[in-house]
Amino acid sequence: MNAAGEGPQLPDAVSVANAKTTLLQLLARAGVFTGDTEELIGLVEAGALARAYEEITARAGSAPGDKGEPYESGWLDGARDVVDELGAIATRAGRRSAGSDAPDESPEERPRVRRMELERAQVAVTPLYLSFTSVSDFDPEVTSEVLTAILGTMSSRQRAQYAGRLTEFSASHRARLERLYTEYGPGSPIAIHGRYSVVHSPTSLAVLERLATAPSALREEWDAAELPPAWLDGLTTAWNASA
Structure with a gap:
């Protein structure tokens, strides 16, 4: 938290959507198909989630300070829950970016090359x-x-x-x-x-x-x-x- 007691200044959902739409339109003017651009954006988003998952996993193995076993146990349990959920989100994003989010798709299926x-x-x-x-x-x-x-x-x-x-x-x-x-x-x-x-x-x-x-x-x-x-x-x- 910052000095004013507020959380980190993260971009809001509307601004993120606006930036994505702007990028799609700019690349469309350059002749890049919207579907191709969305695929690349999806891959970058999935990669960002994967990197965040790796970083948080590396830091989630110990509790801050020395506040006793009950506090440390509760902290670690909570951290594991957060890490597991982030991992699941990253996995779903990775599947979508690869075009393989369908539940019935075989991992060995080899579709037409795009x-x-x-x-x-x-x-x-x-x-x-x-x-x-x-x-x-x-x-x-x-x-x-x-x-x-x-x-x-x-x-x-x-x-x-x-x-x-x-x-x-x-x-x-x-x-x-x-x-x-x-x-x-x-x-x-x-x-x-x-x-x-x-x-x-x-x-x-x-x-x-x-x-x-x-x-x-x-x-x-x-x-x-x-x-x-x-x-x-x-x-x-x-x-x-x-x-």
Whole structure:
């Protein structure tokens, strides 16, 4: 509480709704569909709730001051109730943002890939790819097709969390990925040809993550998209050689 004994000055519901509507209208003028904007806003809101849940959970394990066992027990019970409820709210918000709030949806269901999911995947993978290699003059213009096949291996909830998964994969396999892009990527002594051409695309990092995580599902979606089998075979060869 502040010096006047008042609570924190939080934004009221009307002002928040006004800000959201303003953002929707501004982005609509720029050509962004309202549904896409609402999806991104929902994901940001869910993320804010998740971060708040993590912070409060970390602080809720002890009572303030030294006021005796009954006080401490009551404080901890109350704190756990609040944390549990916040966790439930964050979970529901996360499901809504991922488009998977329906009670009868299977966690393994793989619905049609939506445009905003493709946009988020591309935004996630490009800077990670550039942390290993440079921009190539030979980037196959099949970004949407490759990312659609990749996202087709996942549920809606997994797609919503794919940026984090890619970041973890890149960090966990950094040395191996560095060897791969040094040996096969832009500027490498390997001649550019069909077998390794997709290594020159940022999407290659996403393909490698799926090769390590869900190879069978990736092959299924790859074949369904009628992408060149040699590209996937070339990346598989490069991935195995860099181990």
